[in-house]
Amino acid sequence: MALKFPETPVQNPGQIGDTSASTKNKSLPVVSIKKVAEISGVSIATVSRCINDPGKVKEKTRLKVQEAIIKTGYSPNTLAQNFRRGKTNMIMVVLPSVGDPFFTNVMKGIRTVAKANGYTIMINETQFNTMNADEIGAMMVSRQADGLILLASMSPFGTEILSERSHRALPIVIGCETISNELAAFPSVHIDNVAAAREATDYLISQGHKRVAFVSGPDTSLLTKDREFGYRASMKAAHLQIENGWIEDGGMTIAGAVKATRKLLNHPHRPTAIFCANDEMAIGCIHEIKQEGLRVPDDISVMGFDDTRYAEMTDPPLTTIFQPAEEIGERTFYRLLKAIEGNEENEGEPEIIPHKLIVRKSVGRSAV
């Protein structure tokens, strides 16, 4: 079995420490700690102390060094610091897409706690691609961050590798996403997607709906599967049948939901209510229903999931499940912090955050 070596070797990396300014690239030579030491007439150790532990340095020395730092415009080479310390004080958040409104508040929560603990956040988007184990593994071993928060869906395939590796590389916490058995060893923070979806469907049924359809995400999304599972459980408990074609994949996007909705509207047994696995799809769903000349909720009711800021903006305003995104973010970071510090106590235990049904105007009583 062949090892994966980098496809492109580094070309002409240039001479490090070369002080001759190139003609093309105008950047001046970067000042190192050595230069500062030289100018201020102390050792590099002392310069380092002035920056990292000023209390240990005599006032007079410190001022001398400070002056040299200002004069030279010196700033420590973070690359060298990180390398030397074996720590970056940076954590990486992996999410599906930067433009997904759901993550606004998750990030807010993460950032709040991160900032308070001296960590910088870097975001990496998968751009809707399901992360595979290799990609996550690569991040884990890259050491470019002290920990990893995974908010993106993972391909269930090959994830066993991770649990094995997890003990030799970066701490990981999984947020929002439901996790597979293979990843059960990782800490996770999320709502109970099954229960929430069940509650949503129960509500639709309580409004007299008997023909309830479900717009799901892609098969690879465990989270979606959980929501689908909750929907199925609710229907079953109410002795309602799910007809063939009532579950359509909307790909978690507006465009996908529009297509899925079109199919549902053309279904021989047209549903009276459509439960979308996220608000984004509910937006597309409502749009398509109206496009077909039908009314929401008079003709068809629509239920969303997430309660993003757009949920209140749809016409009619969307009835949906609220996920406490900010809180999930906060807790996710908190647990990562514990894992980084080696103090994570409930490692394998998922932390369940309560959700809430938000009743607005997109669900009405069934006409049939």
Next chain:
Amino acid sequence: MALKFPETPVQNPGQIGDTSASTKNKSLPVVSIKKVAEISGVSIATVSRCINDPGKVKEKTRLKVQEAIIKTGYSPNTLAQNFRRGKTNMIMVVLPSVGDPFFTNVMKGIRTVAKANGYTIMINETQFNTMNADEIGAMMVSRQADGLILLASMSPFGTEILSERSHRALPIVIGCETISNELAAFPSVHIDNVAAAREATDYLISQGHKRVAFVSGPDTSLLTKDREFGYRASMKAAHLQIENGWIEDGGMTIAGAVKATRKLLNHPHRPTAIFCANDEMAIGCIHEIKQEGLRVPDDISVMGFDDTRYAEMTDPPLTTIFQPAEEIGERTFYRLLKAIEGNEENEGEPEIIPHKLIVRKSVGRSAV
């Protein structure tokens, strides 16, 4: 981040490396190049060559090393590599907020070109705070990325520092945002916001509107100022007066726009058309207009800006200005690449990407 991750899972990880595992933190000692060299009976230089320039190594040696790499689960310490090479192959993108739909396609464009050139993207959000020169400066000197793409608004205050710094640290390209004089030395890629806003306003006027209001972003946003400028220019050219209170700050958010719209609706000379500086605010604006029992566009017309994926979803669908977000992203990265390579030729020259007026249904003929 270099994606170097052996495809093969580690065998018997417990037996590898020394066994001084701490009790609390379960992570095993990480394997270094030295260990691999030892096991395969070659020098670390050769191990390094196997990874970075396999062509230079004898087949037989390579296989031996490969075996040791697989056996140990070795993966190069990226921190050390980056430090040693003085290069990260990573570029950092700074944007205002994760969850802003506008950036979906900008990022898509950036990522496409970045990937093709072997760069990894890291995203940093300012979380709606205007970046100040110091923050940008800190990123620039941190060397944690090879270049910086700024998509967030910058406080105009203190930016002179940057132009000074720019010649001693990271290459920067500014995308989407209009730039101030102080930053004029940086390459930038954006649409002509003044012209686009003028065109939008001209269109409203062409539909018979004489009382046109403008919902702006915060004062710190140059981009918004440009759009406001275009609006003013159009009104002036049509000899239409802008009444006091017709320009309201909506903070670029839905909530802000709702408030701004409320004020506009209560204005003694109520506008017949409202031009919002972005789609996000237009969504809030339409919502508030309907909330007040008025119709769009029958009673009041609404114009957006950006043409995000939600523009088509509003009811009525939003008439707006299309920004070729993906193209902006591509061009922005391309210019950054040139700057990193020291080949940027039109450094100070902004690159203007064409915009387009998209007519949907939120603007009608003025009733008055």
Next chain:
DNA sequence: CTGAAAGCGCTTACAG
């Protein structure tokens, strides 16, 4: 094709 060695810029015990 391979190894010994220098060195990237920093931090930190250690000794004074």
Next chain:
DNA sequence: CTGAAAGCGCTTACAG
């Protein structure tokens, strides 16, 4: 309070 020195893990001329 300060300096000399070791060393983090890697890459790469240089010499063979």
